[in-house]
Amino acid sequence: MKNGLMSFVSDLVITLPSSKALTLNWNFGSMLGMVLGFQILTGTFLAFYYSDDSLLAFSSVQYIMYEVNFGWIFRVFHFNGASLFFVFLYLHLFKGLFFASYRLKKVWSSGLTILLLVMMEAFMGYVLVWAQMSFWASVVITSLLSVIPIWGQSIVTWIWSGFTVSGATLKFFFVLHFLVPWGLLVLVLVHLLFLHETGSTSKLYCHGDYDKICFYPEYWVKDMLNVIVWFIFVVFSLCYPFSMGDPEMFIESDPMMSPVHIVPEWYFLFAYAILRAIPNKVLGVVALFMSIVVFYFFIFVNNYTSMLTKVNKFLVFTFIFVSIVLSWLGQCLVEDPFVFLSMTFSLLYFSIIMILLSLFYFSKFIFK
Secondary structure (H helix, E strand, O other): OHHHHHHHHHHHHOOOEEEOOOOHHHHHHHHHHHHHHHHHHHHHHHHOOOOOOOOOHHHHHHHHHHOOOOHHHHHHHHHHHHHHHHHHHHHHHHHHHHOOHHHOHHHHHHHHHHHHHHHHHHHHHHHHOOEHHHHHHHHHHHHHHHHOOOOHHHHHHHHHOOOOOOHHHHHHHHHHHHHHHHHHHHHHHHHHHHHHHHOOOOOOOOOOOOOEEEOOOHHHHHHOOHHHHHHHHHHHHHHOOOOOOOHHHHOEOOOOOOOOOOOOOHHHHHHHHHHHHOOOHHHHHHHHHHHHHHHHHHHHOOOOOOOOHHHHHHHHHHHHHHHHHHHHHHOOOOOOOHHHHHHHHHHHHHHHHHHHHHHHHHHHHHOO
16 A cells, blocks of 8 residues: 555656656646645634634634734735735646647646636635625625526525525535635646646647656756745735735625625636626626636647647737736726726637637648
8 A cells, every 4th residue: 555655656746757848837836736735724724713603703813813823924824825826826827828738638627627616715715704895795796696597596595595695604605615625635636647647738839758857856846946936925925914905804794884896806806807897697697607617618629730839829918918907907996998998808808718719729720
């Protein structure tokens, strides 16, 4: 059993054949693994002192910050760690688009599933603070499920455990927020196994056995450069701990009075802008959901022969620019010209994805 486990670990991170052409862009994946472990560790310590009672939740967070020894540092690292997680999730996704990693179908689909689960996990963790912004964000986001035909309202009532967001909803979110990361760990392992089955795509746009070296020691050393990112993260978290948050997160939730301007965390702003850009609620929710799910369609195209790399890079850079503008629009007021710009850039967002998909599909016929 011991030899089998050692062999498994060796195949995973020591003797694994890896391409010579993997640059620092491939560090994003290893960084994500580190951040996931870090978030589970800090979150477990916070769970010791957190209360999932709606009357005590906000106070328990303040208790952690002011009374628990080093509780403040665990909380500061945990909620800033969520931002760090999404920075590298999006960088990892963009890297995949640059290097056509969607040709590795199992790796791509499992990675997108991880992204969706992490988004759900982050949303639930945001609600647990039980502050004004997080409470009303939970009301808005869970209400969107009511657009599901036939069962929509029943699903919302089931999640709420009643007819509005309440203490029972908080308990439901807390349990899920604690359990989902362990499922994510398993899914990440599956993601890695799929990746090691095929090999990574490289700067050569291939993943064959052309230029392989052992993962250890070269890539261990390369991954150790993540220490620099961790140092920057620690300094940023200690010097600007609340710069990524909203002032309304310092006010206890009040079900009788909503904030003037409800805004989610920065990593959801692009999707929130797409939701608000469409006047019809059903179409808005569909567009919100499709903003991530649309990437699954890339796995249905089989193209292992050609890549229009220059055009692909231009389109991906344009897509990144559009996503950043959408994120800025997501925190703007719902008024002109921001509404019109949100509509325009939402259309551009999906148009670029469709062009990328078409380019990927048709290039194999052009260069047959």
